[in-house]
Amino acid sequence: MANIKWTTADPKGVLTGAHYLDGNHAACEGALAAGCRFAAGYPITPSTEVVERFASRIPEVGGVFIQMEDEIASSIALQGAVWAGLKAMTVTSGPGFSLMMEHIGLAAMTETPCVFVNVQRGGPSTGTPTLPAQADMMQARWGSHGDYEIIAVSPSSPQECFDFIIDAFNLAEIYRVPVMFMMDECVGHMTEKVIIPEPEKIKVVERRWTDKKPGEYLPFEPDDDLVPNMVKAGDGYRIHVTGLTHDERGYPAATDVTVHNKLVRRLCDKIYKNAHKIWKWEEMDTDGAEIVVMSYGISARVALRGIEMARERGVKVGLLRLIVVWPLPEPRIREIADKVKAIVVPELNVRAQVAREIERVVAGRCPVIPVGHAGAGVHDPNDIYNAIMEALK
Amino acid sequence: MANIKWTTADPKGVLTGAHYLDGNHAACEGALAAGCRFAAGYPITPSTEVVERFASRIPEVGGVFIQMEDEIASSIALQGAVWAGLKAMTVTSGPGFSLMMEHIGLAAMTETPCVFVNVQRGGPSTGTPTLPAQADMMQARWGSHGDYEIIAVSPSSPQECFDFIIDAFNLAEIYRVPVMFMMDECVGHMTEKVIIPEPEKIKVVERRWTDKKPGEYLPFEPDDDLVPNMVKAGDGYRIHVTGLTHDERGYPAATDVTVHNKLVRRLCDKIYKNAHKIWKWEEMDTDGAEIVVMSYGISARVALRGIEMARERGVKVGLLRLIVVWPLPEPRIREIADKVKAIVVPELNVRAQVAREIERVVAGRCPVIPVGHAGAGVHDPNDIYNAIMEALK
Amino acid sequence: MSVTTYRENPVEQFLRTDRMPHIWCPGCGIGTSVNCFARAVLECGIPLDKLAIVSGIGCTGRVAGYLRLDSFHTTHGRAIPFATGLKLANPELSVVVYSGDGDLAAIGGNHLIHAARRNMDIKVICVNNFNYGMTGGQVAPTTHFGRLATTTPYGSPEIPFNLPHLVASCGAVFVARWTTYHVVQLQRSMVKALKKKGFAFIEVLAPCPTLYMRRNRLGSSVDMMKLFKEKSVVKHGIDTKEVAITNYEDPIIVGEFVDTERPTWLDNYNEIMKKRLGDKYVPWGVNNG
Amino acid sequence: MSVTTYRENPVEQFLRTDRMPHIWCPGCGIGTSVNCFARAVLECGIPLDKLAIVSGIGCTGRVAGYLRLDSFHTTHGRAIPFATGLKLANPELSVVVYSGDGDLAAIGGNHLIHAARRNMDIKVICVNNFNYGMTGGQVAPTTHFGRLATTTPYGSPEIPFNLPHLVASCGAVFVARWTTYHVVQLQRSMVKALKKKGFAFIEVLAPCPTLYMRRNRLGSSVDMMKLFKEKSVVKHGIDTKEVAITNYEDPIIVGEFVDTERPTWLDNYNEIMKKRLGDKYVPWGVNNG
Amino acid sequence: MSTSTGRKFIGLVVINSERCKGCEICVSFCPTGAIVMSRDFNSKGYHYPEFKHPEKCTGCGLCGLYCPDFAIYGYREKVE
Amino acid sequence: MSTSTGRKFIGLVVINSERCKGCEICVSFCPTGAIVMSRDFNSKGYHYPEFKHPEKCTGCGLCGLYCPDFAIYGYREKVE
Amino acid sequence: MDRDRIEVRLAGFGGQGIIMMGYVLGKAYSIFEGGEATLTQSFGPEARGGACSAQVILSKNRILYPYVTKPDILVVMSQEAYTRYYPSLKDDGILIVEEELVRLGDLKPNQKLFKIPATRLAEEKVGRRLTLNIVMCGFLAAVTGVVSKEAMEKSVLDTVPAGTEEVNLKAFQVGYEYGKSIVG
Amino acid sequence: MDRDRIEVRLAGFGGQGIIMMGYVLGKAYSIFEGGEATLTQSFGPEARGGACSAQVILSKNRILYPYVTKPDILVVMSQEAYTRYYPSLKDDGILIVEEELVRLGDLKPNQKLFKIPATRLAEEKVGRRLTLNIVMCGFLAAVTGVVSKEAMEKSVLDTVPAGTEEVNLKAFQVGYEYGKSIVG
Numbered sequence A, B: 001m002a003n004i005k006w007t008t009a010d011p012k013g014v015l016t017g018a019h020y021l022d023g024n025h026a027a028c029e030g031a032l033a034a035g036c037r038f039a040a041g042y043p044i045t046p047s048t049e050v051v052e053r054f055a056s057r058i059p060e061v062g063g064v065f066i067q068m069e070d071e072i073a074s075s076i077a078l079q080g081a082v083w084a085g086l087k088a089m090t091v092t093s094g095p096g097f098s099l100m101m102e103h104i105g106l107a108a109m110t111e112t113p114c115v116f117v118n119v120q121r122g123g124p125s126t127g128t129p130t131l132p133a134q135a136d137m138m139q140a141r142w143g144s145h146g147d148y149e150i151i152a153v154s155p156s157s158p159q160e161c162f163d164f165i166i167d168a169f170n171l172a173e174i175y176r177v178p179v180m181f182m183m184d185e186c187v188g189h190m191t192e193k194v195i196i197p198e199p200e201k202i203k204v205v206e207r208r209w210t211d212k213k214p215g216e217y218l219p220f221e222p223d224d225d226l227v228p229n230m231v232k233a234g235d236g237y238r239i240h241v242t243g244l245t246h247d248e249r250g251y252p253a254a255t256d257v258t259v260h261n262k263l264v265r266r267l268c269d270k271i272y273k274n275a276h277k278i279w280k281w282e283e284m285d286t287d288g289a290e291i292v293v294m295s296y297g298i299s300a301r302v303a304l305r306g307i308e309m310a311r312e313r314g315v316k317v318g319l320l321r322l323i324v325v326w327p328l329p330e331p332r333i334r335e336i337a338d339k340v341k342a343i344v345v346p347e348l349n350v351r352a353q354v355a356r357e358i359e360r361v362v363a364g365r366c367p368v369i370p371v372g373h374a375g376a377g378v379h380d381p382n383d384i385y386n387a388i389m390e391a392l393k
Numbered sequence C, D: 001m002s003v004t005t006y007r008e009n010p011v012e013q014f015l016r017t018d019r020m021p022h023i024w025c026p027g028c029g030i031g032t033s034v035n036c037f038a039r040a041v042l043e044c045g046i047p048l049d050k051l052a053i054v055s056g057i058g059c060t061g062r063v064a065g066y067l068r069l070d071s072f073h074t075t076h077g078r079a080i081p082f083a084t085g086l087k088l089a090n091p092e093l094s095v096v097v098y099s100g101d102g103d104l105a106a107i108g109g110n111h112l113i114h115a116a117r118r119n120m121d122i123k124v125i126c127v128n129n130f131n132y133g134m135t136g137g138q139v140a141p142t143t144h145f146g147r148l149a150t151t152t153p154y155g156s157p158e159i160p161f162n163l164p165h166l167v168a169s170c171g172a173v174f175v176a177r178w179t180t181y182h183v184v185q186l187q188r189s190m191v192k193a194l195k196k197k198g199f200a201f202i203e204v205l206a207p208c209p210t211l212y213m214r215r216n217r218l219g220s221s222v223d224m225m226k227l228f229k230e231k232s233v234v235k236h237g238i239d240t241k242e243v244a245i246t247n248y249e250d251p252i253i254v255g256e257f258v259d260t261e262r263p264t265w266l267d268n269y270n271e272i273m274k275k276r277l278g279d280k281y282v283p284w285g286v287n288n289g
Numbered sequence E, F: 001m002s003t004s005t006g007r008k009f010i011g012l013v014v015i016n017s018e019r020c021k022g023c024e025i026c027v028s029f030c031p032t033g034a035i036v037m038s039r040d041f042n043s044k045g046y047h048y049p050e051f052k053h054p055e056k057c058t059g060c061g062l063c064g065l066y067c068p069d070f071a072i073y074g075y076r077e078k079v080e
Numbered sequence G, H: 001m002d003r004d005r006i007e008v009r010l011a012g013f014g015g016q017g018i019i020m021m022g023y024v025l026g027k028a029y030s031i032f033e034g035g036e037a038t039l040t041q042s043f044g045p046e047a048r049g050g051a052c053s054a055q056v057i058l059s060k061n062r063i064l065y066p067y068v069t070k071p072d073i074l075v076v077m078s079q080e081a082y083t084r085y086y087p088s089l090k091d092d093g094i095l096i097v098e099e100e101l102v103r104l105g106d107l108k109p110n111q112k113l114f115k116i117p118a119t120r121l122a123e124e125k126v127g128r129r130l131t132l133n134i135v136m137c138g139f140l141a142a143v144t145g146v147v148s149k150e151a152m153e154k155s156v157l158d159t160v161p162a163g164t165e166e167v168n169l170k171a172f173q174v175g176y177e178y179g180k181s182i183v184g
């Protein structure tokens, strides 16, 4: 039986009340509420405030922050901390995220529950360090070598930074995957009221500790839901954890195609087969819509203005806002695609990163119209409006 | 006018004759024939032989090999060498490729022509270091943050390692992009006859040196084909090259959304708009086929056995073998999709990395059936045969 | 020379015997160092359930996989930052990094110097076999000047690191070097390192007969052990500046070079917090874990 | 003190004047170091078209963008390996790396030590302002012990690197440290470094008034320059072990600490090839380029 | 090199007040006190140095070596 | 500690010949020459050591400390 | 103002405390008056300098689109800010200026104008030039009434660094009274 | 053999030079006889050890599918290799064994068997145990005739490290003659 225990937040990490916070600070508070007690990071605009706040808050909460020598170190120190039993995160933006790719793969392979926060800025390369983009969405999923799956969550307000980073930590624990918390500079630097509930109202997943004894326990034997239960260093299990292909004992089996196949498929299947429990999205007026706009993060909010403009002209436009972007809620997208004239996908990238995946899912049921933007700013709502009007034709 | 000059290979680098070489060694010979005179690398199985050969060959050819302290250093030392005027490559496999992601973005942003060789092994993480996969295909395109485009070339024999790495260098020079030479362990360690032509028969593109004078020249002003012409350090142009968003002078404009938009779109468009000049594929019996198998690298060769088996049952099966995988020859794929019952895509990954993109392009015209394999081995031809037979139903 | 005697081979209880035989080549020095390590751990009395071992990738990196301890085989070069996270998150654990020269000093060099600077409370055992074993014998930042490796087929043009000096320069509190010939001394230094609070570093010079020695025609493993015996000079406490090994023919200075005290990163962290936050600060890793 | 006089501000011809004013804050020490650099380049007579400058990312990293030279603004921490490729591919170029303490010693630390070890023929100017300027004042591996930074809001628990000692331990052939107060001496050392064959390293201590000094209530830029003046002790040739700066109050040892000779990486490479391949080997970078 | 009457060189200073950011370094470290901060602002709102006491200036050039904004330059001119 | 007649301890050696890879280190560095390489092969084709001269063995344990394959172990047993 | 959505833009140059003004306003409205307020900001080069602008949307309801397109209230503290943003001010919007830093052109008939020498007041009446943004907060509260004096005051106190409450409260008073003296 | 596609598998353990045998065979056929030959190999742990196998496809035409499924010729140099691969040998295939390392079971009626004590021959007749793989090359050429003696000889010379030509040529001769003495 999948050993998933929901509890409530440790009050030490919870600043109950109404706060006026930007997304970066709110994400830090959410992480603390979710039970994150270790963060390793390396400064980078526009994400550093998350760890700056963590550094200042953690001594009172109990835990550690360390600024490592680089992002590579941060992204693995975090995994050491997880195997010592803590919940942990690292925080970065574009260039740092690129440096973390090897360790996202390690976390996927060793099924280390952890959260990578990426406050997206304009790229490629150093790009526009202080300005927004949503152009690391595909990287979040494909950036490390080999096959694995992750979960990506995208908030569109400071309140959601708080709320959904808790989801991110919970999902990480349930599925033992690295979860990508994909913010953008706009959301990170936007300040709004953030209501932090009482600790008892915050639902938190504990680590799925095994209830087996040292002799019986196999560290990578999957439970019902394809996810293995866990132990930590120091508990007497004497586990071995390796980034090599390994069997259920955790022993390397790096030349065994059968073990490899089983492992890699399970790493993907645990997301695919549980996808319906992971999906999260919000819909507005999709019933009876002629056009549905699908978007996420800041772009979903910007799109609302374009939608409003189209509505003023009598067009029936709905919005599907993705909160969990990966995995995509494919059945619902197909359902909508069967009913609408077109799907319009505004996002702050020019390679239609999420749109192309929607297009694949839609498989010709209706046109999918990406509304790209290179970042360093947000869409002009007119562009979204125009795309909607164009799509109607 | 795009300043592209085709010449023939420098005889110093060309070992004319018939050789019995594995793919890794052949790739090295191809690189030398293409004019590569600098390689920086860091050892990793199963790719190291490429640089080992380079290290032993280069002193006689004229040039330098240096083993750097890591892949990060290698992937930027190479770019330094390019800006000093040489053609250059680096060579790696999965984990090293992940570490190079930041610098693939840098090369894309600074339009530094260079070649990244990735001899793919099983992943994620350390995975199966000595065994094949084709699971870094999406990473090759999406692995760095922000939007950019690259070219990916995939050989399926040692001869093609030789021939097509020359293409890779040529494409890098023409489009000023990092070109990903995506081998796999099978091709890298497979030995066959490799015919190296006379130097005069090898077509090589020179760097697209500007013919403008220092005062007139703008380092990032695109030519007709959207690609800027180039100079090198030491030529008196006193250029500035930055990974920040920059204008045509090369000056940072990291808060200018217009400049950013123009630059990022051009970086993508130079590939999109020239795609028809970049595509390269091979077809066998696609005319009148009921089923077309689309594949690349070693899998395309393995697929031939499955195809043979289906033909023995009277099924009309064609093969489209992608040589340039990115960008995909979209129009041709659609053309085929309109005529066949299904497209079957065997590849050594389980996330349908190229198949999903074919599926998007096909947009419902016909079913696209991925035949996944986790790697650490190649497909059982039966699986491909079965997929073909299944697709017929 | 005094050797503690056990009734059964003390290394046995440390081994994942179901994984034997190991993949190391005949005569490879890594296994020898493991013998010393096993005995050292027993001798210093650390509870085995509280001892974690972290390796990078390489032949030496496989040590983690053979030891029946909580053991982590991470990524190439990154054992130290993983160990840092492990240690800081649960300061009760004793954390040992066991890896190769290439892993720790080539790709992992930055983590090495920063951990030493921070006096992070981890112990690093570096098996230096003068090349990259796992990947087939490439040049390492420890390869003797002018010697052959697959990527320096005409000889290495690089002066190797003086590893003890490098880590000492960054502030390591315990630095020693031995060869696989010096099993007794190595074991003794390992005991000291394990008991030491702070960043301890032990370099173990070891034969890689299959690759480094064969390519350089240096004979068998036994030959190199004999060379170790002949060329070694014990100089405890010598300035690490003096212990460079540049050429294969150089004398090999071995011994315990540094053995000093300073607060660890976590000591300083707790100290600083206490100073600023007063009694409301609960020192991390002292009672919790 | 003797200052060479030019009719026009010699820095002017080095500037991309169309990019002035620069983004550095009032009183930031980076610009001061650029004055010295410009004069040093003129003084040592390197043809400007053959001088390339490489920076990483940071406030100091912006130097490349302001200098009217072939200039490369690369990625954070990676100026040295870029410079290595540039230099090896065209050994005729003089290659200078100009970057910040965080860039060179935090994320870039590994490249720094390896380039020093290899005696790669590049000159590194490291502006040490004791923190990360560009990103808003985070702790650096150079921050004084116990001082505030945004990521160490209660004080840094880390002992900073002794950068001259670090690079000297790895084999740098020229190592100096000055402050932005010591403009004349700095210029002179820059001339020496530029003329030196091999890996040269100059640390320039500089005020970051906006972040480091403000957060630590250290006064204005002028105040720090005065501190530099008061606390500095010139000790040429002193053992770099002795030049650590751990606390803000420590004396600041400045001077030229190392000035020695050994073959560069390329010298050795050519030498080794010639030895093995004989006359058919054409030394790289001697006549070609 | 005493007063204007007997000097072989005079010190001259060029100030680009628009580049100045008012850090006062030049003024603080001019060995002779030849420059002082003006009461005026430039268009960015910064006070900039004024060449108040040309007679004191030795043209040592230190102001120009120090100025982080390349806004001041002192040099020597022969008096014939 | 002289001959078997007067010894308080005897040295004993356990050899796991299947683990042995024939490197000869134990034999080469045994201080007393108590062990020698056998002429036999194990199933992997390696010669392994033989405890040829038990009387010479002091049970010093060095063979076990050296053996990279955990294939030999020497220890001391009290003679009562 | 009793529109459901009030758009405010505050603009000037780095060092004037523009973002903090936005923060104080947004917090006053959302935390201390129970409404919703979204503050967004333009961000210059990585750490420092240049032109600076903050945008605040105030609303009783959930704020969907978070950016200002045509401000109801425009506060300009530099000439550049005026030139750049004035054209976007609503036809019946309110313009607030730091009068000694901005030279104005003509206004549209239904636009209202309020001027204050905030920098000078901060220097002369508060004795701390750096409090000019808090002076401006007081002024804004007084002349626009978008938030109550009490809420704005609480917000100031809740925002400024510990130890500077008093001087900032004084600055707020100075600005508020200067405003009240105009609107009566 | 005059099939268009001849599949050869060579198997044994690390250190026997299995891959080099495959290399010599493939090169002989493709470079010195103008055919096509694809050599692939199983690869053990990153650098060393264990079971080892090479596969060579020989054909007059372009080789598409590059792997051996049912070998025409199987060379086994260890018991493990025999156990593992014998079942895949074609019904009319040729089995070649290092007779002192392999204990055989029964063959199918149309299969042919050739045995050689290659290791001993290398030790005794050549004086270098390590040349056993070249002895085997000679033997294979002699008993199968898939490549000519000349091509195989050239290939050996072209492949072995400089300075070892003579001893390897000798090894080749030893194997070849041993083979000829069997097939006559």
Ligand SMILES: Cc1ncc(C[n+]2csc(CCOP(=O)(O)OP(=O)(O)O)c2C)c(N)n1
Pocket (backbone or CB within 6 Å): B042, B043, B044, B045, B071, B095, B096, B099, B126, C057, C058, C059, C060, C061, C075, C076, C099, C100, C101, C102, C103, C104, C127, C129, C131, C132, C133, C134, C135, C140
């Ligand atoms: C990122 C990355 N780069 C390269 C490799 C390949 N690799 C594996 S082990 C190794 C070097 C091992 O050398 P060393 O650390 O000296 O260990 P040894 O094998 O000699 O004990 C390398 C380069 C890798 N696994 N990951």
Ligand SMILES: Cc1ncc(C[n+]2csc(CCOP(=O)(O)OP(=O)(O)O)c2C)c(N)n1
Pocket (backbone or CB within 6 Å): A042, A043, A044, A045, A071, A095, A096, A099, A126, D057, D058, D059, D060, D061, D075, D076, D099, D100, D101, D102, D103, D104, D127, D129, D131, D132, D133, D134, D135, D140
């Ligand atoms: C990979 C990566 N990580 C982080 C950053 C963010 N970043 C930019 S500059 C900098 C530090 C600058 O500090 P330093 O090198 O000391 O230069 P200074 O600004 O102080 O002159 C950092 C962390 C980045 N650009 N890239």
Ligand code: SF4
Pocket (backbone or CB within 6 Å): C023, C024, C025, C027, C028, C029, C030, C059, C060, C129, C133, C134, C207, C208, C209, C210, C211, C212, H047, H048
């Ligand atoms: S290759 Fe070298 S280091 Fe690796 S196991 Fe063999 S002898 Fe040891």
Ligand code: SF4
Pocket (backbone or CB within 6 Å): D023, D024, D025, D027, D028, D029, D030, D059, D060, D129, D133, D134, D207, D208, D209, D210, D211, D212, G047, G048
């Ligand atoms: S932040 Fe510091 S280092 Fe950066 S420009 Fe300002 S004063 Fe200089």
Ligand code: SF4
Pocket (backbone or CB within 6 Å): E011, E012, E013, E029, E030, E031, E032, E033, E034, E035, E056, E057, E058, E059, E060, E061, E062, E063, E064, E073, E074, E075
């Ligand atoms: S040149 Fe020298 S004396 Fe004259 S103003 Fe400048 S610093 Fe003063």
Ligand code: SF4
Pocket (backbone or CB within 6 Å): D027, E019, E020, E021, E022, E023, E024, E025, E026, E027, E048, E049, E066, E067, E068, E069, E070, E071, E072
């Ligand atoms: S040093 Fe330069 S910037 Fe500073 S006050 Fe003088 S002229 Fe102005």
Ligand code: SF4
Pocket (backbone or CB within 6 Å): F011, F012, F013, F029, F030, F031, F032, F033, F034, F035, F056, F057, F058, F059, F060, F061, F062, F063, F064, F073, F074, F075
């Ligand atoms: S225990 Fe000592 S004396 Fe006895 S065999 Fe082993 S090494 Fe020799």
Ligand code: SF4
Pocket (backbone or CB within 6 Å): C027, F019, F020, F021, F022, F023, F024, F025, F026, F027, F048, F049, F066, F067, F068, F069, F070, F071, F072
């Ligand atoms: S040391 Fe061990 S492996 Fe080597 S010969 Fe002796 S028993 Fe065998």
Ligand SMILES: [Mg+2]
Pocket (backbone or CB within 6 Å): C058, C100, C101, C102, C127, C128, C129, C130, C131, C132, C133, C140
């Ligand atoms: Mg090694």
Ligand SMILES: [Mg+2]
Pocket (backbone or CB within 6 Å): D058, D100, D101, D102, D127, D128, D129, D130, D131, D132, D133, D140
């Ligand atoms: Mg700095």
